Amino acid sequence: MVNIYELLNRSIVNKRYSLSPNLFIEADRIELSEEEKSIFDLLKNIVSLGTKIHDDGIEFHPMFVMADGSRTFSIEDISEDDYLILHSLELDKMPLILRALIADILWTNKKEFSAAKIAADAYWKLFMLWYTDEDNVGTIDMIRRAVCISVQTKQTTLYNEIQEWFNEFIDTKAASAEGFFSLRIMELFFKQKNFDVSIILKVLDDLIDGNSDNIAKVEQAYKLKTECLFKLKRKEDAIKNNNLLADYYLEFAEKIFKKDIQGALRAVNFYQKGIMLYRNNGESDKADAAHKRLVEIQKEIPKIMVPFSVELDIKGVIDNLKANMEGLSFEECVIRLTQMFVFEKQEDIKKRVIEEFKDNPISHLFGKSLINAQGQTVLALHPLDIHDPEKDPKLMELHMYQNALEKQKVAGDIWVKNALIIIRDKFVIDKSMMEFLVKDNPIIPDGRERIFQSGLYMFLNGDYYEALHILAPQV
Structure with missing residues (x-):
């Protein structure tokens, strides 16, 4: 029979991402005493937790939360008796990676100072064990x-x-490190009280100069440099740095906007960021010039966009329309036309949006942008919360509007459009034929009959633009 510490050190290695509940297998459990089996079960649950680490704290969360609300083990499931067990453990005998987790839980949730010292030391040792010049993933x-x-x-x-390690890193490796590791480390120390941020300014300049094609990296370097300059009370230099970032945004935008539609849309975003920086940092003339160029770019977007079409065989729809209008008078055909308009209830639209969202979650992960004929983004429609689609009522309402618009577009193009064509083929329409729609109509104010009659006449004759400009204000 082995004890719990021997078993843990046999099963767990201190490698990145090596801690998993799958390491706690039944074949090992049966080797333990009854008392230590309960410790084994508790630790298995604890290592199944997910963690989210920030510069100033840590969050423990269930690894999986299902749509129906069910979940895996959560930090709230640890009872007071469980904490007594954790408190009694000899943490120094545990594998380093498990020691850090248990000690951090005791510090974060129970404020045990002795556990804090163990946790901090364990995390630092893990960092030094894992950190390499070539691969920093998971070490931050x-x-x-x-x-x-x-x-x-x-x-x-x-x-x-x-x-001391950080100072050496800044002097020797920070400017050449791959990825965003250098920036994340500098951001971490920037937030520490009494830290001299001047030592990282040169590295930030090197990152900006050496990564001109990596806009995400350059952008973050510029922003951190601005924060450092403000912290050093060098306001004029900070303003100048912001304007240099604006210049960079515009230069990068010009490089990418004609590559493809994605490049064009990104270019618009970078121009908008640049304009905002210019305006907020005293360069109104540059802002105005950039805005004029932005309008030119937006006008180019519809030319770059690659249209795609969907072909539908609507012969059955047209045959059905003709059959339903066969032998009817003009008035009866118009009444039949009005019966094609369905006014949905808001709850029905919401239900459809949620069902479509749940049936096709991948297609809803990234939201969508609505662009007008001038290439301007009319609306950036963000995705709904995958766990709670109704969490944001205003966002849900926007999705409902867009969904209804799409459905009405299909219904209009397939049903209403072809029904109107059939009516025009069957009858020679004049304005007097609209009188039956406006005479004694309770929703039309007295004296407005003639203008409504003109608008309806234009609509039935296919002059939709003119009809809209007459009928919409009247309604």
């Missing part, structure tokens, strides 16, 4: 927690050790 969270806890608990010796 370790140093984040080490810094955060050491600052919160005033572990000066540990924090100074971490900062």
Whole structure:
């Protein structure tokens, strides 16, 4: 028979992403005493937790939450008796990666100072174990927690050790490190009280100069530099830096806008960011010039867009329309036409939106942008919350409007349009034929009959633009 610590060290290695409930297997469990089996079960649940680490804290959450509300193990499921078990554990005998997690839970949820010291030390050791020049994925969270806890608990010796590593990193490796690791580390220390941000300005300049094709990286470097300059009370330099970022936005936009439609839409976004920076940082002339160029770019977007068409065989629809209008008078045909308009209830539209969202979740992950004929984005429709589609009532309403618009477009193009064509083929329409629609009509105010009659006449004759401009104001 083995004890729980021997078993854990046999099963768990201190590698990145190696901690998993799958390591806690029944064949190992049966080797333990009855008392330690309960510890084994508790630890198995705890390692199934998901974590979200920020520069200033950590969140523990269930790894999976289902649409029906069911979930995997949550931090709220740890009872007071469970905490007594965790408190009694000899954390220094545990694998480093598990030690950090358990100690952090005791510190974060129970404010056990002794656990905080263990957690910070374990996270720092994990960082040093995992960090390499070539591969930094997964390491940033370790140093984040080490810094955060050491600052919160005033572990000066540990924090100074971490900062010494950071200073050397800035001097020798930060400018050449791949990905966003350097920026994340600098952002972490920027937030620390009394940290001298001047030591990272040169590195930020090097990142900006050496990554001109990586706009996300350059953008974040410029923004962090602005924050540093303001922190150093160098306001004029900060304003100048913001305008340099605006210049960069416009230069990058010009590079990409004619590549494809995605490039064109991104270019519009970068121009808008640049214009806002110019206006907020005293460059109104540059803002005006950039706005004129933005309008030119937007006009080019419809030319770049690649249209796609869908062919539908609507012969059956037309045959059905003809059959339903066969032998009817003009008045009866118009009445039949009005019966094709369906006024849906809002709840029915909402139900359809939610059903379509649940049936096709992938297509709703990224939202959509609605663009007019001038290439201007009329509406950026963000996706609904996948766990709670009705969480944001205003967003749900926008999705309902868009869904209804799409359905009405299909109904209009397929049914109403062809019904109107059939009526025009069957009858020679003049304005007097509209009188039956406006005479004694309770929704038309006295004296407005003739203008309504003219609008309806235009509509039935296919002059939709003119009809809209007469009927809409009247209604």
